Amino acid sequence: MKAHDYVKWEFLRCIMARIQFSEIFMNWLKECVTSPKFSVNINGVLKGNFKSQRGLRQGDPISPYIFLIVMEGLSGMLQHMADCEHFTFHPLCSELRIINVMFADDMFVMASADVDSLRAVKGCLDKFGKIFGLKPNLDKSNMFLAGVNTEEQSRLSRLIGIPLEQPIKYLGVLLTSARVNADDCKVLVEKITSKIRGWQANFLSYAGKVQLIVAVFQGIQQFWASCLPIPKGVWCDIEGCIKKFLWKRNNNAKFKAKVKWSDLRLPKFEGGLGIKEMGV
Numbered sequence: 001m002k003a004h005d006y007v008k009w010e011f012l013r014c015i016m017a018r019i020q021f022s023e024i025f026m027n028w029l030k031e032c033v034t035s036p037k038f039s040v041n042i043n044g045v046l047k048g049n050f051k052s053q054r055g056l057r058q059g060d061p062i063s064p065y066i067f068l069i070v071m072e073g074l075s076g077m078l079q080h081m082a083d084c085e086h087f088t089f090h091p092l093c094s095e096l097r098i099i100n101v102m103f104a105d106d107m108f109v110m111a112s113a114d115v116d117s118l119r120a121v122k123g124c125l126d127k128f129g130k131i132f133g134l135k136p137n138l139d140k141s142n143m144f145l146a147g148v149n150t151e152e153q154s155r156l157s158r159l160i161g162i163p164l165e166q167p168i169k170y171l172g173v174l175l176t177s178a179r180v181n182a183d184d185c186k187v188l189v190e191k192i193t194s195k196i197r198g199w200q201a202n203f204l205s206y207a208g209k210v211q212l213i214v215a216v217f218q219g220i221q222q223f224w225a226s227c228l229p230i231p232k233g234v235w236c237d238i239e240g241c242i243k244k245f246l247w248k249r250n251n252n253a254k255f256k257a258k259v260k261w262s263d264l265r266l267p268k269f270e271g272g273l274g275i276k277e278m279g280v
Helices: 009-019 023-034 063-081 115-132 150-160 183-200 206-227 232-247
Strands: 037-042 045-051 100-103 106-109
Touching: 009 023, 009 063, 009 115, 063 100, 063 106, 063 115, 115 150, 183 206, 183 232, 206 232
Parallel strands: none
Antiparallel strands: 037 045, 100 106
């Protein structure tokens, strides 16, 4: 959601006043949001101008800050909703009375898996959309349910109109409190192999392949390893795929390693290629 595209200025100002922004700053922001005009460049010459209907242009540096201000309004509405008798907190969030957490433009809303609580959340989101003009994208929204049988999960999903997703993933990484096994990491292995299939069609040199291994594969490895304890067997499988990518000329050709893999992992000043060991 882009806050500056749809949000109504009147309600944005109301939130800012509640947060106690200064009057001067609010007037500055009002001018940024309500007064932009654009001209059309025709053969290097600007022709006329027209008023923007959606406020700030996409990519404007101030738009993320506006979005955060608007999300403060949504958080306040969710907290107010939690005081109603029909809402029940998620069992692990009730002590601290946590309803939602945000990262960038993504929001997690936690509640008990019962009809009244989910309807209260959905009603709050709908009300927020009507007031502020900013609606969540249900096509990109998912519901995660635990401790509920499959039939009840499907019923709640149909009732609220948000599709189910299991297992839970965020930024491509599995979210789980249990020990990760090889099956949970299939998406990581598939991501690596799909990139390899695309690159093998380009007849890359050894130097080009090494550069991709260091820049891309190890970047993916570091991202996943920073989030989850990946099983050693998964790293061995990925390392095997990378070895084939380095030495094979195409998908069908057989390959034979020309140099020991342990030698390639040595730093460049020791005669290696600086390829780091997977999982380290």
